[in-house]
Amino acid sequence: MRFVHILLLHFEDALQERMRALIWFLMSLVNPLLLILFWNGALGKSGMMNGWTRTDINTYYLLLIVTSSILISHVEDKIGTMDIREGGLVRYLTRPFSYFWLCFFEEIPYRLLQGIFAVIGFIILTSLIPITHIPPVTIWTLLILIGALLLSFLMQASVALIAFWIVEVGGIFDTLEVVRLVLGGTILPIILLPNWIINIAYISPFAYTAYFPITSIQGKLSSETQLWVLCMQGIWIILFICLYKILWFFGLKKFSGVGQ
Amino acid sequence: MKRYLRIYKLLLSINLSDLMAYRAGFFGSFFGTTIWGVFHFISIFILTSRVNSVYGWSRSELFILTATFSIMWGTFRMIFIKNFSQFSHTILQGKLDGLLLKPLDSQFLMSVLKVNYVDVGRIVMGSVFMIYVIHTYHITITLWSIMLFSFLIIFSMFSAYALWFSVSTIIIWFPRLSNLIELLYTFAGILRYPSDLMGGFGEFTVFFLAPILFILTTPVKTLIGRMSIPDIAWLIIFSLLFLLFSRLFWKHALKSYTSVSS
């Protein structure tokens, strides 16, 4: 019940910050739209690349806008910089809540608000940009989406805990973001990347937070592939839970709460 | 003018001292900015790995555009980025008061007080990549094209500055919208692509976004021997007008400045 309260309070906060939320959303539009234009020019007369048509590409990037708004968390700055490095964590440690779940429930309203903007944006853009037919969302796709959200959050939260030991975490967060953009299929659908990158991407967790959720919505994944994706998400989620617990246990011992 | 140059020289030296005083921050920031610089090169490699030309631009020409972006963007970031990032903070924390009370132009102080030396990395990366591409792809560059390119890049910088400063000025009315400037950084990504891209979206978009796109495409076109006099004229006129606008807008905004409470 108390988590519902926290959720509502942060939703209120998110609404107050709606202009900021709108701007974050506009930011998520720019690169995908540019890439749609890029491919419009690049694909030439044939309009095909490795079995992907121009409209497939359009659909992919437009769905990227929606999924990155809803599924991709950016809690590393809050956890790593504000809470750990700047000492904000002291306020949470004295409360009878799990810090992890508190952060998670604080994050949800912002994802929802971004999601609302994203869906509205998607509807408007699809009236201007031709896309392929999107099949109805199946239970497997829904599970993959939930898995992506959890995995994204866990990954960011776990990496953020490095701030217990390292002062300059900004560089590490930037590196992670760059790697996520490349291996997550943000520049190009993973299947269209050079082969050696595809192999690395499929074993990294990043592909399961963006590329696979999108292609699942597009209906490009067979049932076997969807099951495999869910298994991989599960494995990565378990790995990150373990990592988080270990880092939290040792990190808290090191935490000194300076600055508060 | 002399006075401002003297003060800027002093600011460069103070910022360098400041950098030396806090070395830990330097390495982290240097690494971060370099990674993003590398990302732009990786992006263009990946995007052009399966196609040879985009809107009439060859792979090597797109590389030159990316390298130019790295140099210009690195220079822009070095001179301005810390100041723009702090714009919202400066206003919200009342530090703008301190700047407004100095007998020095407030736009100058808001724009150049801090120098971000870590972005030298991007300038170096871009220059090295540029030389590599020119050499590897045997691109013909004349002295005249280099001079014209260098001259036009200054106007590119004026345009980018005017855009950033004008948008940042909006923060005087909405101090909480610090991510407005973040939005601009995302828009900066547009500069990496040729302006011809916009043709794909129709005239409306071209009209709206063309000024931004011409910022870099025009100087690069002069470098690779595809000079266009109308584009050059457009860049120069636009950048000067936009610069003037940013100044007038700032002066107008200061009238609405309410200052934070004590």
Added chain:
Amino acid sequence: MSLISVKNLTKSFSSYKKQPGLSGSIKSLFKREYQKTLAVNDISFEIKKGELVGFIGPNGAGKTTTLKCLSGLIYPTSGSVHVADFKPFDRKNEFLKKISLVMGQKNQLWWDLPPMESFLLNKEIYEVEDTKFKKIIDELTELLDIKDVLNIQVRKLSLGQRMKCELVGQLIHSPEILFLDEPTIGLDVVMQENLREFIKEYNTKFEATILLTSHYMEDVKKLCKRVIIIDHGKIMYDGELAPLVRKYSKNKILTITVNKEIPKDELSKYGTVKEYSAGRAVIAISREDTNHVTAKILDTYDIDEFTVEEPSIEDVVRKFFSSSY
């Protein structure tokens, strides 16, 4: 001829009201209610060169807003302001070189560098000549006793040292007019006293005109002959401090210490007993009867020590405000 002249100055701000709760937030998505606040409401006053004036009032009274209008930071809604023959909001360089607005806890020094580096930057900005710069640094650092810390990084200095360095930074250009906004806020008692001494010295030595806002009545009591009291944006009193005390306090405070205890009821005959303990009492006695009462008590009882004082400024001002409503 007044150095600072304010006529019918008004400044209003608008802010929006939000209802609490989630429904309030959703409502405010569609409709926002704005309200206008008059921070300063038609005030007028004049200050002559060399005066040290206290500007007092409760939180939100309009003190800081007035100072900001005087220094050109914010644009008045209406009325006129002239400081040293300049219109502050024009923010001419010649005007800015004459003034300094010092706001209690605002930091302008570069955090990771020694204060001297920031002073040198200010020297360039204010175009202070080398010899003059050296002289002013010597004088100010002597007055504030911070000669030894000029080349230590600001982040390594104590709060007191930092504040003194911030002050020096703001005075490099020897401003003739100082606006001090809560200069002693957050400082310990010793620092507050040091700062007051400094302000007094600066006023005397440099003939500077100083307008100071403060919550601490000690600041006002020790520094200012003249006070301007402001509340809800309006000037309630503008004049010397002494008459204010005399007008709004009918009493004086008599404090006695005794060797042999005097019953409380007996002391009540002379006035209102404010504090009472075994060997000590504080009595509020009527101002007119002070001499008579004091003499009687000294004659009647075996008094060890006694003092007669004016009531605290806080009490006077509190009474002043309560009588204004």
